[in-house]
Amino acid sequence: MSGFDENPFGAPNINDPFSDPSIRRAVTSTPVSRGLEDYNPFAEQGTQGTAQVRGASNPPIYGGLGSTQQPATLPTSNQEAPPPAYARTPQQAVNAALGSNISPPLERRPEPEWKTRTEEDMRNAYYPKRNWPPLPDKCCFQPCFYQDIEVEIHSDFQNTVRQLYRLWMFHGCVLLLNVIGGFVLLLKDGEFSMFGLGILYLILFTPFSFLCWFRPAYRAFKHDSSFNFMVFFVVFFFQLIVTAIQSIGIPGAGTCGIITAIKMFDKSPSGIFIGILLLFVAFTFAIAAAGDLLLLTKIHRIYRSSDASVSKAQQEFTTTFLRNEHVQNAASNMAASAVRAQMSNAADQPRY
DSSP states (O other), X not given: OTTSOSOTXXXXXXXXXXXXXXXXXXXXXXXXXXXXXXXXTTSEEOTTSXXXXXXXXXXXXXXXXXXXXXXXXXXXXXXXXXXXXXXXXXXXXXXXXXXXXXXXXXXXXXXXXXXXXXXXXXXXXXXXXXXXXOOOTTSSSOOOBOOOHHHHSOTTTHHHHHHHHHHHHHHHHHHHHHHHXXXXXXXXXXXXXXXXXXXXXXXXXXXXXXXXXXXXXXXXXXXXXXXXXXXXXXXXHHHHHHHHHHHHTOTTSSSOOHHHHHHHOOSSHHHHHHHHHHHHHHHHHHHHHHHHHHHHHHHHHHHHHSSOOHHHHHHHIIIIITTOHHHXXXXXXXXXXXXXXXXXXXXXXXXX
């Protein structure tokens, strides 16, 4: 009866190899390997290699050894919910794509402030602050020129320009001494003409000499200008002649020269003192004339060694002076006034 099935109503197991009791014991005693889908790499391994599955009955431990078991909780956030996304304009989309570090557009700045700052920077760059004559800030007058020999003049000609500037200051001091001599003569003889003419020379010659021969020489060395060299030579030669005449002291010319000083010498102590004072003034005029002659020859030598010429001076005159905006406006105004005068004269003439 062993070959028959124990359960006549079940599935036939005659040819079933697992129906043997020995095979069943071997199969059940061998542990079944777990598949990859059941493998948990984060599970803790036991002492016998079995994984301990964490769940409700075996919760995870937090805080290390000796810590209490607490359930995992998420930190609460105090941040507000983000605002809803609205539709952006094309310009806002471009600005958001370029980034938030972009400076505001130029049109948003106040136009007057931006325009004023730009004009001020350009003015400081092309037109430096005027510093001559050196006047205090609280003075009612302001400097008229910008002058810096070390910056604007080439190093080869800086010494010459400084000597010319010192000569101009020396001329001013000589004219001031001439005024003092005229005041002494006014006190002695009551002669007012020399004192009055001395004040006039001081007021006129000091600023005009700076404008008419020092500034042209300064611009000539600064820009290598032949036209300014020509202006300097003409005016400075006239200055040399006038200074030489003033050192002679022609009576009635208004200068304390040699002739005037010799006339003051007499036997009285006051006459000798006044004569010596006037003779000293005459010598200062002579020294100024000698300085004019030396610097005139020196600058003329520099001019001849350069590429300056009369033709270049004429070209500079046509390009700078005749093309100047103020000169053109004055010429156009004169031409317009002449045309209007001719038209008015033609209108006033009788018609036959």
